[in-house]
Amino acid sequence: MKHFVHFRFTLLAALVCLLLPLLVGSGSLATEVLIFALAALGCNLLLGYTGLMSFGQGIFFGIGSYTTGLALLRLQAPLLPSLLLAMLIGAVVALLVGWFAIRQRGTYFVMLTLAFAQMFYFVAYTMKDLTGGDNGLLDVPRPNLSLFGHTLLATTSPWQYYSFVAIVFVLVFWLLQRVVDSVLGRTLLAVRDNETRAAAIGYDITLLKLTAFVISGAVTGLAGGLHAMMTGVAPLSNIEYHTSEAILIMTVIGGTGNLFASVLGASFYVLIGNWLSTLWPRWLMLLGFLLIGVSLYLHKGLFGVAQAVLRKFGLRPPADTASVKEQHS
Amino acid sequence: MNIYLLQVANGIGIGMLYFLLAVGLSIVFGLLRFVNFAHGAFFLLGAYFCFQCGEMGLNFWWSLLLAPLLVGLFAWLVERFVLRHVYALPHHFHILFTVGLALVLQEAVISFWGPLGNNISPPDLLQGVVMAGGFVYPIYRLFVIAVTAVMALLLWWVLEGTRLGAIVRAGSESTEMVSLLGLNINRIFSLVFALGAATAGLAGALAAPIRGVDPFMGVEALGIAFVVVVIGGLGSFSGALIGGILVGIVQSVMSTVWSEGAHLMIYIAMAAVMLLRPNGLLGRAS
Numbered sequence: 001m002k003h004f005v006h007f008r009f010t011l012l013a014a015l016v017c018l019l020l021p022l023l024v025g026s027g028s029l030a031t032e033v034l035i036f037a038l039a040a041l042g043c044n045l046l047l048g049y050t051g052l053m054s055f056g057q058g059i060f061f062g063i064g065s066y067t068t069g070l071a072l073l074r075l076q077a078p079l080l081p082s083l084l085l086a087m088l089i090g091a092v093v094a095l096l097v098g099w100f101a102i103r104q105r106g107t108y109f110v111m112l113t114l115a116f117a118q119m120f121y122f123v124a125y126t127m128k129d130l131t132g133g134d135n136g137l138l139d140v141p142r143p144n145l146s147l148f149g150h151t152l153l154a155t156t157s158p159w160q161y162y163s164f165v166a167i168v169f170v171l172v173f174w175l176l177q178r179v180v181d182s183v184l185g186r187t188l189l190a191v192r193d194n195e196t197r198a199a200a201i202g203y204d205i206t207l208l209k210l211t212a213f214v215i216s217g218a219v220t221g222l223a224g225g226l227h228a229m230m231t232g233v234a235p236l237s238n239i240e241y242h243t244s245e246a247i248l249i250m251t252v253i254g255g256t257g258n259l260f261a262s263v264l265g266a267s268f269y270v271l272i273g274n275w276l277s278t279l280w281p282r283w284l285m286l287l288g289f290l291l292i293g294v295s296l297y298l299h300k301g302l303f304g305v306a307q308a309v310l311r312k313f314g315l316r317p318p319a320d321t322a323s324v325k326e327q328h329s
Numbered sequence: 330m331n332i333y334l335l336q337v338a339n340g341i342g343i344g345m346l347y348f349l350l351a352v353g354l355s356i357v358f359g360l361l362r363f364v365n366f367a368h369g370a371f372f373l374l375g376a377y378f379c380f381q382c383g384e385m386g387l388n389f390w391w392s393l394l395l396a397p398l399l400v401g402l403f404a405w406l407v408e409r410f411v412l413r414h415v416y417a418l419p420h421h422f423h424i425l426f427t428v429g430l431a432l433v434l435q436e437a438v439i440s441f442w443g444p445l446g447n448n449i450s451p452p453d454l455l456q457g458v459v460m461a462g463g464f465v466y467p468i469y470r471l472f473v474i475a476v477t478a479v480m481a482l483l484l485w486w487v488l489e490g491t492r493l494g495a496i497v498r499a500g501s502e503s504t505e506m507v508s509l510l511g512l513n514i515n516r517i518f519s520l521v522f523a524l525g526a527a528t529a530g531l532a533g534a535l536a537a538p539i540r541g542v543d544p545f546m547g548v549e550a551l552g553i554a555f556v557v558v559v560i561g562g563l564g565s566f567s568g569a570l571i572g573g574i575l576v577g578i579v580q581s582v583m584s585t586v587w588s589e590g591a592h593l594m595i596y597i598a599m600a601a602v603m604l605l606r607p608n609g610l611l612g613r614a615s
Contacts, residue, residue, distance in 0.1 A: 291429030
């Protein structure tokens with residue numbers, strides 16, 4: 001059963017992919033859930049496993065959108081290469097931003113990620129030839145997944161595209177679970193819990209943080225690319241501060257320290273948001289109150305609530321994979 | 330050449346406003362040890378209070394007085410009754426709390442005043458321009474420079490010359506020590522948080538006639554305040570002053586050279602300072 005321990009959250013994530021079509025009427029809404037779950041996973045790797053609170057995840061999301069959009073529009077690249085390019089560029093930009101921001105610790109780091117988010121917004125706004133400025137990149141196509149001219153998976157209808165995104169999502173989730181269960185993941189936890197001690201033991205803190213940043217940038221870039229294909233546009237709003245904020249909020253509301261928590265957070269944010277925004281356009285205000293509530297009372301987010309509920313029914317809830325922090329705070 | 334000199338003068342005007350915006354953030358950080366992500370929202374609130382006073386027919390001078398007072402009062406209430414309970418928690422939750430607060434305030438502003446921007450005209454007395462030699466300078470901007478300069482002196486005097494300032498400075502070194510000496514540090518926390526918010530509110534009210542009001546000016550202001558304190562050094566009064574003026578000048582001068590990239594250049598200036606002086610121009614090593 002040793003393998004099951006490692007696989008159970010991946011199986012849970014796959015289960016979510018199977019359940020979403022039953023619960024959600026619209027294919028693009030279900031796709032959006034998975035895309036933002038990917039972005040939240042990237043954010044969770046930083047916040048929950050490395051202790052880095054990044055207000056700059058929108059940078060990688062937006063850059064991913066633009067990269068995929070440009071690859072599809074200008075280079076007529078096929079599906080997978082344009083997504084891989086989004087991951088690559090996302091990783092490179094994350095390396096650059098990380099290299100600047102990681103020089104600072106704590107508060108300065110958080111402020112710098114926000115400042116960089118604003119900077120990249122203005123970069124995208126200024127480079128109108130490449131990004132389309134205010135209008136964004138329009139008419140981004142969505143090619144089928146094909147190999148040597150054979151269509152393996154059509155992506156034309158929303159639900160077809162959903163199945164492609166679901167496969168990508170489960171794959172990435174599994175890979176990230178492998179990362180956080182690996183020696184690297186455990187070392188990142190050491191950095192999160194006590195940076196000074198980890199450095200004293202001899203770990204290269206900067207390198208470890210940068211690695212986490214680069215992985216996170218690649219995953220978020222992928223999410224951005226998938227989003228551009230889903231909507232058919234790579235808009236300026238994908239690189240705005242509000243996207244960064246939304247990704248961070250999903251991650252926090254879901255709960256940090258377990259990858260599956262981000263899936264919960266993103267589902268909650270996207271589905272509840274979609275429902276509430278039809279009732280009351282200012283639903284973000286409730287989200288603000290929720291965030292205040294989470295920071296006051298629900299430190300482990302929805303995942304913590306789910307754990308408590310399971311415990312109440314006498315079930316043994318899955319333990320946090322990263323709960324070392326408890327004694328600290 | 331003249332145009333550049335004019336832009337430098339303009340930049341000092343904007344820069345003083347940025348100073349006023351950032352100094353509250355810096356002082357609050359110095360004492361409370363967390364960055365207030367709702368600082369931009371306090372700026373936003375100040376601007377909209379100023380707008381509301383104008384709508385209600387109050388004259389501009391009243392709104393300059395009322396906007397910062399109301400923002401300060403609101404911040405005091407938030408600190409006194411809610412924010413206080415977050416202090417014992419890990420650092421991340423302070424930030425999340427203020428992010429949530431900022432979101433609530435922004436959405437509240439949209440539901441009260443609508444999502445679109447509005448313009449505010451400065452009072453008649455301050456309209457028009459001054460001509461001196463080849464210079465043409467709007468009177469309102471001169472007024473802003475004067476008000477912010479007075480505020481800077483006042484804040485400096487409060488911090489350096491009064492008992493309260495001495496306590497705040499001592500608290501920045503060690504809050505525990507200050508409370509062990511028998512001072513009620515919680516009251517000082519509330520007061521400083523309210524003061525920081527009030528300065529942001531005043532900056533918002535002063536900025537409103539220059540740039541108009543819109544619900545998303547808070548986020549923009551927050552980004553700029555961060556740049557200013559990163560350049561100047563967090564927790565440093567003179568750092569905020571130098572950082573603010575520097576950012577203002579860079580922005581104004583660049584707007585003639587390359588108007589599209591004026592905002593971008595501020596952030597590039599920040600990155601350059603980060604490379605050369607990681608703790609900011611006047612920052613202490615953390």
